[in-house]
Amino acid sequence: xxxxxxxxxxxxxxxxxxxxxxxDGNRRWAKKNKKLKFLGHREGVKTVxxxxxxxxxxxxxxxxxxxxxxxNWKRSSTEVKFLIxxxxxxxDIETINLKKKNICLxxxxxxxxxxxxxxxxxxxxxxITKNNNKLLLNIAVNYGGRxxxxxxxxxxxxxxxxxxLNPKDINENIINTYTCLSNIFPIDLVIRTGGEYRISNxxxxxxxxxxxxxxxKLWPEFDKKDFKKALNFFIKxxxxxxxx
Numbered sequence: 001x002x003x004x005x006x007x008x009x010x011x012x013x014x015x016x017x018x019x020x021x022x023x024d025g026n027r028r029w030a031k032k033n034k035k036l037k038f039l040g041h042r043e044g045v046k047t048v049x050x051x052x053x054x055x056x057x058x059x060x061x062x063x064x065x066x067x068x069x070x071x072n073w074k075r076s077s078t079e080v081k082f083l084i085x086x087x088x089x090x091x092d093i094e095t096i097n098l099k100k101k102n103i104c105l106x107x108x109x110x111x112x113x114x115x116x117x118x119x120x121x122x123x124x125x126x127x128i129t130k131n132n133n134k135l136l137l138n139i140a141v142n143y144g145g146r147x148x149x150x151x152x153x154x155x156x157x158x159x160x161x162x163x164x165l166n167p168k169d170i171n172e173n174i175i176n177t178y179t180c181l182s183n184i185f186p187i188d189l190v191i192r193t194g195g196e197y198r199i200s201n202x203x204x205x206x207x208x209x210x211x212x213x214x215x216x217k218l219w220p221e222f223d224k225k226d227f228k229k230a231l232n233f234f235i236k237x238x239x240x241x242x243x244x
Contacts, residue, residue, distance in 0.1 A: 013235065014235055015058050015059065015060065015231055015234070015235070016060065016188030016189040016211075016231070016234050017060065017061040017062065017185040017186075017188055018060070018061060018062040018063075018064070018184065018185040018186060018187045018188050018189075019055070019060055019062070019063050019064070019187070019188065019189045019190075019191065019230075020063075020064040020065075020066070020187045020189070020190045020191070020202070020203055020206075020207065020210070021051070021063070021064070021065050021066065021190070021191045021192070021193070022066045022190070022191070022192040022193070022194075022199070022200060022202055023044060023047070023048070023065060023066060023067070023193060023219040024192060024193050024194030024195075024196055024200075024218075024219055025044075025193050025194035025195075025217070025218030025219040025220065025221070026040035026041045026043065026044040026218070026219055026220060027040050027041075028040075028194065028218055029043060029044075029218040029219065029220040029221065030043075032218070037079065038079075038082050040220060041082070041083060041086060042086070043220035044219050044220050045086070045090060046220070047219055047220055047221075047222055047223075048065065050223065050224070051063070051065075051222070051227060052103070052135070052137065054224060054227050055135055056101065056103075056134065056135055058231065060135065061135065061136065061184075061185055062135070062136040062137075062138065062184050062185050063135060063136070063137050063138070064108075064138040064139075064140060064181065064187065064203070065137075065138070065139050065140065066140045066143070066200075066202050067087065067139050067140060067141050068083060068084075068087065068109075068140070068141040068142055068143070069140075069142075069143060069144055069200065069201060069202070070109075070110070070142055070143060070144035070147055070201070071144065071200075071201065073142075084114065084115075084118060087118065087141065088117065088118045088121050091118075091121045091122065091125050092121055095124070095125040095128050095129065096128075098125070098128075098129050098132070098137070099128055099129050099132065101132075101134065101135075102132045102133065102134035102135070103129060103132050103134060103135045103136075103137050104129050104130060104131075104132040104133060104135070104136050104137065105125050105126055105129045105137050105139070106126060106136065106137070106138045106139070107122045107125075107126065107138075107139050107141060108138055108139070108140050108141075108143055108180040108181065109140050109141045109142040109143030109144075109147075109180075110142045110143070110147060110151075111141065111142060113142050114141075114142065136184055138180075138181060138184075140180075140202070140203075143180070143202075144201045144202075145199075145201045145202055145203055145204030145205060146201055146204070148179050148180050148203070148204075148205060149179065149204070149205055151178075152175060152178035152179045152205075153178075155178045156170065156174070156175070156178055175205075176205070179205050179206065180203075180206075181203070181206055186206070186209075186210075187203065187206050187207050187210045188210060188211065188234065189210060189211050189213060189230065189231075189234045190202075190203075190207050190210045190211070190212050190213065191213045191214075191215070191230050192212070192213070192214050192215070193215055193217050193218060193219045193221075193222050194216070194217075194218055194219060195214075195215075195216040195218075196214075197214050199212075211233070211234050211237050213230045213233050213234070215229075215230070
């Protein structure tokens, strides 16, 4: 009796719908390779493009990247200026490619601290890609989890004072609607590169039940094989969400 081979392509693999990544290690990669730290950031951009491509390949629905935290302002003014200029450069160059690839771009964080030129680039990029639906790409800039929660509390208090919200009605679901990323898939998997084992004020409300995957690989070194390892880690997890 002839046994048909299993068609792996037809298996419905339970990949995460929403992945968030703390992209750590650009500067250490530069130091390791005896390069200027600014080149480490540019090398990191190359990895971003690869991971976006892999997310499309594996049909991930949403990808959230931690690009610039609210704490990164503590770095030297030269590095901060470089990072801001690099971000604007990438926005201006890559927006059309995002449009062609059917990727919707959303920027989360307090962008009011950035110069008007960058704010306009952000607004333009979001507008051009707003109707795309193959992948939702969220870039967190000047973002912090505590800022996110604090900002949501301010909005809630404002609506209470306006009579639009009754304090008695406030619950987790209400609070969630005022935070960033409230209207998309919950975050299934958080990946952190660079060998650190902390979340560094990243989406602390949203990742309460996310799976956490840490790797020592520096972000510029993170490749297809590493991404697949993270996906396989997730697939093997038994997600009980606090239940039995």
